[in-house]
Amino acid sequence: MGRLVSIFFSVVLLAGCAEDPPIFNEVKHPHEILKAAEVNQYLKIVHHLPEQRLPRLPTLFAPLPEWDLDRELSVKGLVREELKSNESRWFGETTLARLETHRELKRLLKQENMSIEQFLGLAETINMAAARAHFEELDELRSITRNGQHEINELMKREEVFSSLPEPEQYEIIRRAAWVTRVNRAHAMLRVPSENAGLVLKHYDTLKPYLLDEVLHNPLVNIVDSVKHFGLPFEETPSVGFDADLRWSPNDPQAVVGHATEKQIAAFETSAR
Template structure:
């Protein structure tokens, strides 16, 4: 699954977005997150946002889909739940879906017409620049290709699992959810891997303005809240007094205390 948003033709409604201005015109296209944004395209995008009252990006849904958190009442097979998570992730990066959710106000639409840009093209630039911003904020020590390779091993197992989630024990359900968190890691890392170096240079040059104009989820490290997943967190449990052996250990998501501790703090 690779969220790429590109188009080789202009939308039919593009003809309505003309400014009647002199000088060289920028022919906008619907960008993919793996495509370079030119300085002229960035200036056009920046001009639209700067013309808005608060000089901020219009509100759009967060691109950071949370890790899976299924209740044990879910009767679907695990593979179907994984498929649903993938579909939900793709929706968060869908140019068409996001464009339909943009606020409709005269000032914003006037700015689009002035720059000869459609709502879809504006959204694609937003996502392309946002992906570059998050890539720039990502811990450079992360080997993204290795992370994807490791995560896909877990995801492959889950996509073949036809077990109904509701049939699992508490312990097994927790194991599956821990494993399913790798899907979130893989999807976010794949976005980062698509960002071209030219876009990284562009957002670094304009970082201060972008940080002020963009929402936090498009400026921060998208893997920061998944560190425990990438470091293979263990499954916590509590030994019951009457158990006497590991065979009788009981564990429940309702009573477990789940957290993290740094190595430095432990020693």
């Protein structure tokens, strides 16, 4: 009889656990396949937040490096420091502590049987997929990681103390150190499955109000290397003349309008001799 009572209470206990299962603590990461059900769950939560506004979340990507010119670390040390700062800050203690005080979010998460870490992982995965969705082809991202890694490797060879360098050289090093940020962003987006980007694009209009501002546009646009992309600026001086003083006519047989072909260039050079 005692054994039967024991079995009865065990069954009751298990039944009670089934009604209130423990929170599943597996956290979604941006390189993992995102499911439509997970996107729906995320939308269900954020849609019921006060004013349908997300709590303050970390930035997805680190900013460009900004080093004080009097830094006493070596160039190599500063680059290493920058590499570390570009690591994911999504699950930092400050962020977790702040979300722990968000009562409405915690109530909604409890209803969905989700932890704060799970919510953050889902938010990061969806936002990273939105960033990746700006790139139909991956050649640009691969090129950035390849070329940028070369620049980073070269900077890591520099043992000089940064503050001891001439100011123009310091600014040039800071410009080159921006490759750390570019490579970090490109590498992160390359790891995102194309299926995730497609899923976010499919529901983009619904997701857009709940995406971070930084993923609403191409994350690489505002961090291009202006010197490499646009070339070095130059100064016009009286000794070489000014562009504004140039005179030409489209009727001039030597004038080439639009993009010149190799044949046109060769003909022009022959006539100019």
